[in-house]
Amino acid sequence: MLEINNLKSRVGDSDILRGLSLSVNAGEVHAIMGPNGSGKSTLAQVIAGHEDYVVTGGDVQYQGKDLLDLKPEERAREGIFLGFQYPVEIPGVNNAYLLKAAVNAKRKHQGLGEVDAFEFLKLAREKMAALGMDPKFLNRGVNEGFSGGEKKRNEILQMAMLEPSLAILDETDSGLDIDALKAVAQGVNTLRGPDRAIILITHYQRLLDYIEPDFVHVLSEGRIIRSGDKTLALELEEKGYEWVREAASA
Amino acid sequence: MKQVALSIDDLREAVLRMPDDALMATREAALANLDEHGLPSVRDEDWKYTDLGPAIDISNRWLANGATITTTSNDLLADAIAAIAGAIDANWLIIANGVIDTSRFDESSGIEVQRFSESAAPFVMDRPLADLNAALLNDGLRVQIHAATEKPLGILIIDETNAGAAVSQANVEIEIAPGCDAEVIEYQSSTGTGDHFGNSVITLQIGQAAIASYVRIQNRRIGHVQSGRLCATPGRDARLNMASYDLGGGLVRNDVDIDLGEPGADVVFNGLYLAGDGQHIDNHTRVDHRVGPASSSQEYRGILNGRCRCVWNGKAIVHAGADGTDANQANHNLLLSEHAEIDAKPELEIYADDVKCSHGTTVGQLDETALFYLRTRGLDKRQATQLLTHAFAADLVGRAPVAAAIDEITSLVESRLADLIQEEA
Ligand SMILES: Nc1ncnc2c1ncn2[C@@H]1O[C@H](COP(=O)(O)OP(=O)(O)O)[C@@H](O)[C@H]1O
Numbered sequence A: 001m002l003e004i005n006n007l008k009s010r011v012g013d014s015d016i017l018r019g020l021s022l023s024v025n026a027g028e029v030h031a032i033m034g035p036n037g038s039g040k041s042t043l044a045q046v047i048a049g050h051e052d053y054v055v056t057g058g059d060v061q062y063q064g065k066d067l068l069d070l071k072p073e074e075r076a077r078e079g080i081f082l083g084f085q086y087p088v089e090i091p092g093v094n095n096a097y098l099l100k101a102a103v104n105a106k107r108k109h110q111g112l113g114e115v116d117a118f119e120f121l122k123l124a125r126e127k128m129a130a131l132g133m134d135p136k137f138l139n140r141g142v143n144e145g146f147s148g149g150e151k152k153r154n155e156i157l158q159m160a161m162l163e164p165s166l167a168i169l170d171e172t173d174s175g176l177d178i179d180a181l182k183a184v185a186q187g188v189n190t191l192r193g194p195d196r197a198i199i200l201i202t203h204y205q206r207l208l209d210y211i212e213p214d215f216v217h218v219l220s221e222g223r224i225i226r227s228g229d230k231t232l233a234l235e236l237e238e239k240g241y242e243w244v245r246e247a248a249s250a
Numbered sequence B: 001m002k003q004v005a006l007s008i009d010d011l012r013e014a015v016l017r018m019p020d021d022a023l024m025a026t027r028e029a030a031l032a033n034l035d036e037h038g039l040p041s042v043r044d045e046d047w048k049y050t051d052l053g054p055a056i057d058i059s060n061r062w063l064a065n066g067a068t069i070t071t072t073s074n075d076l077l078a079d080a081i082a083a084i085a086g087a088i089d090a091n092w093l094i095i096a097n098g099v100i101d102t103s104r105f106d107e108s109s110g111i112e113v114q115r116f117s118e119s120a121a122p123f124v125m126d127r128p129l130a131d132l133n134a135a136l137l138n139d140g141l142r143v144q145i146h147a148a149t150e151k152p153l154g155i156l157i158i159d160e161t162n163a164g165a166a167v168s169q170a171n172v173e174i175e176i177a178p179g180c181d182a183e184v185i186e187y188q189s190s191t192g193t194g195d196h197f198g199n200s201v202i203t204l205q206i207g208q209a210a211i212a213s214y215v216r217i218q219n220r221r222i223g224h225v226q227s228g229r230l231c232a233t234p235g236r237d238a239r240l241n242m243a244s245y246d247l248g249g250g251l252v253r254n255d256v257d258i259d260l261g262e263p264g265a266d267v268v269f270n271g272l273y274l275a276g277d278g279q280h281i282d283n284h285t286r287v288d289h290r291v292g293p294a295s296s297s298q299e300y301r302g303i304l305n306g307r308c309r310c311v312w313n314g315k316a317i318v319h320a321g322a323d324g325t326d327a328n329q330a331n332h333n334l335l336l337s338e339h340a341e342i343d344a345k346p347e348l349e350i351y352a353d354d355v356k357c358s359h360g361t362t363v364g365q366l367d368e369t370a371l372f373y374l375r376t377r378g379l380d381k382r383q384a385t386q387l388l389t390h391a392f393a394a395d396l397v398g399r400a401p402v403a404a405a406i407d408e409i410t411s412l413v414e415s416r417l418a419d420l421i422q423e424e425a
């Protein structure tokens, strides 16, 4: 589904990604871990198409297409979803309106008609209930005045409504209490399926207790320095990142 | 750069050709003032950013051509009037091409209407554009609102010019009785392919403890010239809640003058201007706090795209002894194009001690982070831009104090924004 080959990216004057390769197939869940500043969010932003992150080398194939040729909105309509580490507050843009516009943009791209307003609301309310979100959040400005946990749930709500083929969740778990974490994990697990792939960017092994990854990768200084199965996450927790770094440079 | 002068000889001839009615003496006095002072130029501090050249040019061409007032009603104008009257359920007084039309006014509403020509009372003539208004005024309206009415009072100032150049004047005095709760909608509109200059003076006298809710909609044809003046004098404990929406016009200059001469008054006035290629929209506001306690608060917002220029100049003067004054000014602008220009200037002059004043102006671009976020949700750049600009404007649309006008304002703002964002793409 996603083939990243020797990807290099720069923001401002600094090279952040320095030859990153990653292969993700449909049906798989990958966890990307790594210390602060290692380039995890940069990877997510490059895949989503942020213009500030300039690609200086390598290539990315998504479902057989050259991903880097596509605008951010085209990537989204092709089924890529990024759950932001810091979801932006957009006062005055109604949350329900955005949800519906997003769903309709994708449907239009697929040659489908607009969603039925009634069905849409019903579905949104169901998903919100599952996520433990008060339906009143539908009528607020996008993330406006939401707490950290509410913002993350709102990202998961968008994901659940959009049913992406490839979901990248950037530290969706940080700052969540245990109930919120479980709700988010349940949202992700519901999405999990043979046609979809999920990349979880996380700091903590904790999330992986609820969402079991097929692969775990360690990102350091813009490269993946080690990959393994879920036991790698446990090992990391026990021994720290220094251990992988030393092992990698040895 | 020398500004063309108003052809005073042609103007004199035009004035002398007007009917010899009760207004004649006033017209002649106004003419004498104009002869002496002329119209303002960019050398005047208050007109630094706005060159009345196009207004003078249109006036001169119209005057040279006989200064005729189009009184024949035609389908285009009738359709435009019907569309507006259909969109807003109000009790309409119409001034079409400078001519009063009361055919859509319901006299049983209790609102009392007189014409200036029927009563010789003086009206505002304190500066050159008001003089021009008085000199060429066909007739004016004196409106008294004694009690709350079922429908808001609508003042529709509408012009149609299909060839050459035309000028029209509108003058309305509105008096709201003490304790009365009144809603007024001022709607300025124009159609036709000719050049047009509309010049209006509206005064709003708000009685003791009365509440005035006032909406101004300016949706003239892009390219037409408007000078619109509103003078409000709230009485003791009176309230004025006003919102202005500038959506059209070429060269537009609005002056809002609020004179707070009685204690206890509370004035809130907001404005939204949307400008695109070729537009110049200048909002000058002035509040005179003569006594305290009293409060005034204004927030103007602008969205500018393409090659255009807007001006916001908010002056608040707190006169000596006006203790207990609370004056707030805010002006926020969204510039979507590097060719768009805004001159934002708050001016506070404070001669009293116990006052609370604040002002803030911002000029910014669209929030790139928000734009990107929306695009990652599948919205294209134009759609995302529209959503964000809409959000910026929606807040002010929501503050329109006359419920009957909200749907029309919402739809005008939406369609104007859609046009503006189209220009960018
Ligand atoms: N927009 C930006 N401007 C400048 N530097 C940035 C920007 N985004 C990220 N960086 C830098 O890139 C490096 C990697 O950041 P990031 O990808 O956010 O790491 P992580 O998500 O792994 O903590 C850091 O050194 C960070 O300071």
Ligand SMILES: [Mg+2]
Pocket: A040, A041, A042, A085, A170, A171
């Ligand atoms: Mg990060």
